[in-house]
Amino acid sequence: MTTSLVDAESVLAIEIGSIHTRALLFDVVDGQYRFIGAGRAPTTIHAPFFDISEGIHLAISHLQEITSRILLEESRLILPGKADGSGVDQVVLTYTAGQPLRVVVMGLLEDVSVESARRLAASAHTIITEAIGLNDRRPPEAQIDALLRARPDLIILSGGTDQGASRSIAKNVDLLTFALQIIPREKRPEVIYAGNHALVTPVKDVLSTYTQVHVAPNLRPEIDVENLSPAQDILADAEFHIRSRQIGGLQSYRSILAVEPLSAPFAFARMIRFLSRINNPGKGVIGVDLGAGNLIIASAFQGNSAVSVLPMGTGPGMAQALRTIPISEISRWLPIHIPESVVEDYLWHKTLHPTLLPVTTETAAVEQAAIRQVLWNGLNQHRTRYPNTPLLAEPILAAGMPLTQWSPQTSLMLLVDGLQPFGITTFVQDAHGLTAALGIISTNNAILPVQVIESNAFVNLGTVIVPLSNARYGTSILKVKVEYEAGNQISLEVRQGSVTALPIQTGQTARVHLQPLRPITIDPIGKDTTRSFKVIGGVCGVIVDARGRPLSLPTDAARRRDMLKKWAAGFGA
Known part of the structure; x- marks a missing residue:
């Protein structure tokens, strides 16, 4: 038994991607959690399986082969782990598989609640197929037709500050109610209500008759305050409910997971x-x-x-x-x-x-x-x-x-x-x-x-240092001195428009001193007093990128290609 401060629990993380399914194993090694290995297999949400289970089994089998650790017994995952080290103690699951969720956003003001609903939708794997707000001049029947044509998986209903507008939200709820009654029950979208908190109960009472309703804190509790984070957690739950119907086998794994799939x-x-x-x-x-x-x-x-x-x-x-x-x-x-x-x-x-x-x-x-x-x-x-x-x-x-x-x-x-x-x-x-x-x-x-x-x-x-200067291309703008821990040092000049690699090896610690030869800016939003600092070399060392921002590429094709080659050489690519 380990004497470390961590719990000696192995964790298997399963990732269901659009193309591949992966099984990642983490366990305690010498008293510290470490990544052990990863197995991969094709995702099997499409024909002929239409179920993620086969892809998961193949990914775990691959992981078992490359780690020489017994994870399966008679094709079943050993859970929890045994004293002999076989199996795993916990399983978690993430997913990106499936087509983007089709989302309709409904709110009041286009640049306020509707825009917040758009931002909420954009934080997940979605595509917005319709938007309805107060400025929508289409008659109600045309808006209902638009809702039906959008074929949404999810509707985000927002609008109104807390204790604010209610009549306009009620109008949207009525519109949505008509649409839901027309859509066959098995194809009805789920709804996230993230509007005026005072209307939570009446909105949920009306809409829950027809579909699953998720309640989130108001996206705009005040007109100039946006609050997306709590609603994103609700969106994650709603997405899982919808994906459980779309992705064969996803719901069946829920019972063995340590936390809800995400x-x-x-x-x-x-x-x-x-x-x-x-x-x-x-x-x-x-x-x-x-x-x-x-x-x-x-x-x-x-x-x-x-x-x-x-x-x-x-x-x-x-x-x-x-x-x-x-x-x-x-x-x-x-x-x-x-x-x-x-x-x-x-x-x-x-x-x-x-x-x-x-x-x-x-x-x-x-x-x-x-x-x-x-x-x-x-x-x-x-x-x-x-x-x-x-x-x-x-x-x-x-x-x-x-x-x-x-x-x-x-x-x-x-x-x-x-x-x-x-x-x-x-x-x-x-x-x-x-x-x-x-x-x-x-x-x-x-x-x-x-x-x-x-x-x-x-x-x-690696570390990238970006000195900004208005100097002409090719002008020396900066002298860089590198002091190594052993006491030796080197100096070099950096020219405007160049990519320069400093001679600092992987894992090597050094102090870098910057001496401007022309006016430069390192920190564009702060006091910009950084002129000496310690760095640890990465695999690519330390790079000084003096090309300016945004990058400007020559319009002449031959000159542009030549410059790209020089930049690549600066990175060592």
């Missing part, structure tokens, strides 16, 4: 919020998880978090990206000449074959270009949706196969080019895709995530 975006955001509480209080934390179908962006500052689930990815999600991003915006990131028609053909091909790997120089260049632009567009959408998103982040955490399949140098280049951070930022790579699992485990085990993060399960890609 969609991966909410679990991911929970972990980012946790990191913001234990890291630099003056900076926020940003997390990005890029998959085949979606881009999850979560940000947090001093424990307050926001999450966006954007229908953009490197597989099926590329279709939505191509509808909103001009192909020229992607092609501008190519370091070699590839016709735009070829770029577009390859990316559309990826929507049909998301597991296709880029095996040539050309296809790798196209995919890397698309990743940069998807990250840039996604972060801008997130910042527009949540204006309080921190400008300075420490760290920025990256997950998802499209971001982790490259060399560390290339991954860092894609992240810096796509997210374009300010100040001094450490980039951390979740190469094993643990963040969402740790987020749900933290629900009843706060020690495990801390100890896994402190282990080597996450990869420190």
